[in-house]
Amino acid sequence: MVPPTTDHEASSSATGTRRRRFLTYVAAAPMLTVAGKYVMEGEAAAAATPVAGQLPLPPVSGLMDFGDIMEIASAPTMALMKLEFTADNKVRFELPRLESGQGLNTAVVMMLAEELGARTQDIMVELSDARPELLFNQFTAASSSVRTFWKPLRQMAATARSRLVTAAAKKWGVSANGLVTQGTGVVGPGGRKATFAELAKDAAKVLAPSVPATPKDSKDFKVLGKGHTRADATDIVTGKARYVSDLKIPNSVVAVVVRPPSLRGEVASYDDSAIRGKSGFKGTAEISSGVAVCAEYTWQAMELAKQLKVTWKDGPITDKSSADIQEELAGMAGSLDDSISDDDGDEIDEGFDFAFVSHAPMEVNYAVADVKDGSAEVWVPAQSPQVAQKDIAAKIGVLDVKVHVTRAGGSFGRHLFHDAAIEAAEVSQAIGKPVKLMWTRNDDTRHGRMRPASHHRIKASYRSGKVRSWTHKMASVATDFNHGIGDLITSTAVESGIGKLPAAQLYFNLTQSVPYEFGTTTISLNDLSLEGVHTGSWRSVHSATFRTAEDLVVNEIAEKAGSDPAEFRLENAKTERAKTVLQRVMKEGKWGRSMPQGHAQGISMHEEFKSVAACLVEINAVDPKKPRVTKAVIVVDAGLPLNPRGIEAQMMGGLTDAISTVLQAGIHIDNGAVREGSYGDFMWARQRHTPPELQIHVLPATTDEPGGVGELGVPVCAGAVATAYARATGTKPRSFPVNY
Secondary structure: OOOOEOOOOOOOOOOOOOOOEEEEEEEOOOOOEEEEEEEOOOOOOOOOOOOOOOOOOOOHHHOOOHHHHHHHHHHHHHHHEEEEEOOOOOEEEEEOOOOOOOOHHHHHHHHHHHHHOOOHHHEEEEEOOOOHHHOOOOOOOOOOHHHHHHHHHHHHHHHHHHHHHHHHHHHHOOOHHHOEEOOOEEEOHHHOEEEHHHHHHHHHOOOOOOOOOOOOOHHHOOOOOOOOOOOOHHHHHHOOOOEHHHOOOOOOEEEEEEOOOOOOOEEEEEEOOOOOOOOOEEEEEEEOOEEEEEEOOHHHHHHHHHHOEEEEEOOOOOOOOHHHHHHHHHHHHOOOOOOOOOOOOEEEEEEEEEOEEEOOOOOOOEEEEEEEOOEEEEEEOOOOHHHHHHHHHHHHOOOEEEEEEOEOOOOOOHHHOOHHHHHHHHHHHHHOOOEEEEOOHHHHHHHOOEEOOEEEEEEEEEEOOEEEEEEEEEEEEOOOOOOOHHHHHHHHHHHHOOOOOOHHHHHHHHHOOOOEOOOEEEEEEEEEOOOOOOEOOOOOOOHHHHHHHHHHHHHHHHHHOOOOHHHHHHHHEOOHHHHHHHHHHHHHOOOOOOOOOOEEEEEEEEEEOOEEEEEEEEEEOOOOOOOEEEEEEEEEEOEOOOOHHHHHHHHHHHHHHHHHHHHOOOEOEEOOEEOOOOOOOOOOOOHHHOOOEEEEEEOOOOOOOEOOOOOOHHHHHHHHHHHHHHHHHOOOOOEEOOOO
16 A cells, blocks of 8 residues: 555644633642643533424534533543652553554653653553543543543643742742753753652642643644654554453463354353363353353363353344344334425435444453452453443442453444453353453354444435435434443433433434535434344444435435536535535545546545544446445544544544445344354455555644544545445445445
């Protein structure tokens, strides 16, 4: 692949605190410890007061999004965050989020280094254990982590800097105004320098700093806004980075679980006599999800599991297959006869099906548990560790549960649930030993969480090239929000006055919108409760399918109106930011250039998480069964871009997810059982499917705060790939992935 071209510049912009303020305090200690309290006034809450239970106009997401909800929810316990300055001149921060490859640790390092005047290599970010006292401030979801930490974390660092500078000024008997921090130390007149470690004790005693504790203006940034390699890149490629499977626990056994052939099937009986006494065998245990086979080593456990004899009870949906589910969803989306229409105009009314999709992170599910003496200690990569703590306690009947959060090798929403941790605790309790429990790839594909199947029904009326009304009904197998985020959404949303709705409905309202001036616009979600299917939030949740369906309809309206699809989007885009990214991607991607038969360009624009992006792709679909994206150009306006290289990485990943799920990767359910099992038949994009030419342009700052980017790339790229395929093949695809 040709390396992506990028725009790394980040222009200055005002960083006014508007109506938000921060309070900080220092706890005296042998080393300096700074904690911060973040107080958020009623800014967002006062934004809108729609009628409870109804969709407001404009949509909720135009006034308040899920990132705002996360910011409100996390604010009360920001006081419990702290920076520690250690004797070896390091700065330590415990991060109450999960690092799963998205580069969050790097962003945190950059923010702290910027405000402190420290070297990035001197910042140590460690993942926090489950801390119930943090309440809603320990969830990793919805591209919100950088946004929630942006102000409070920088304020804590600025407070620490002011105290360190004051301590140095007192030590040297000089004015604090002439001192600066750099290189993890304070520098004064004549080249004097003292490290943070040397000043920490005195700084801890400073209650009234001599210099303001004000975060820097973006025009003064030296670290933020520049492209930085991941802070943990060397550790990852050299094997120094530790994952849960790397843990060495004395006297532990390895466990794998023999699972039912059908979704949510149950054990009727099992016979382990054939494997008892075999090499490595350490025992079996029936648990809630199957039968665990324990051995000395992983391979032994896997081989022994193949020989275990289990009789199963069928799961609850053995009478259903994918086609049945899609038919039911289409029925739920229903007729759009009651939607607003233009009697004198033309109409388009179309339906779109999207298959189940596995999260398929590179690292398989893994957890370690040690249950003994009325307590449990668990190690697991968890996006919601407090909920893991609660769920484990409920499952094994033990109140004293400690959850250690480990880094994850990918997640995409998968680690919002902690199935492996619950199972490991069950097995450990049953056999009386520490357990290292691993899911195989087949386990996670067939019994893990999935993006729900969905059906989208869109009706639009248009006249003289203008859309007069737009109705989009989404029917989806219900997304399981029982991972704590649902409680966060509903409790905070009600307090904020945006209505009393179920979590899925509120999340939908907080994230989805139509970014074009399409007259009277109505969007809605209807969930199908389908017992037996394990669902979960998959990267971008509703947005990828929502945007794909809408982009195809936009193209078809443009074609019927005799308009160019890119120009049509540009003419109807609601915001200047949207128009800017569209214009830039059209220019960089050479929109409208002549293409051979079977080749075409596609384009999309998407706004979410206070960011906006446009994507242009070129596709070779001469063989519609083997399409190949040959070029992709992505333009991103992320508000205030903190690490352009990190944003590039997110867009690359989003593009790969889009290529996969639009063209070839989907899950089939056959009589209540998942057909696919691994990367061998769950056709995720390989290197040969990625475009030889890729450009990613990260725009200079357009706002004074960063937007979210972790999920932005999936919907915008999915829309572009789908429209390119439709134009190249001359078809109107209605079922995805197209080669399913």
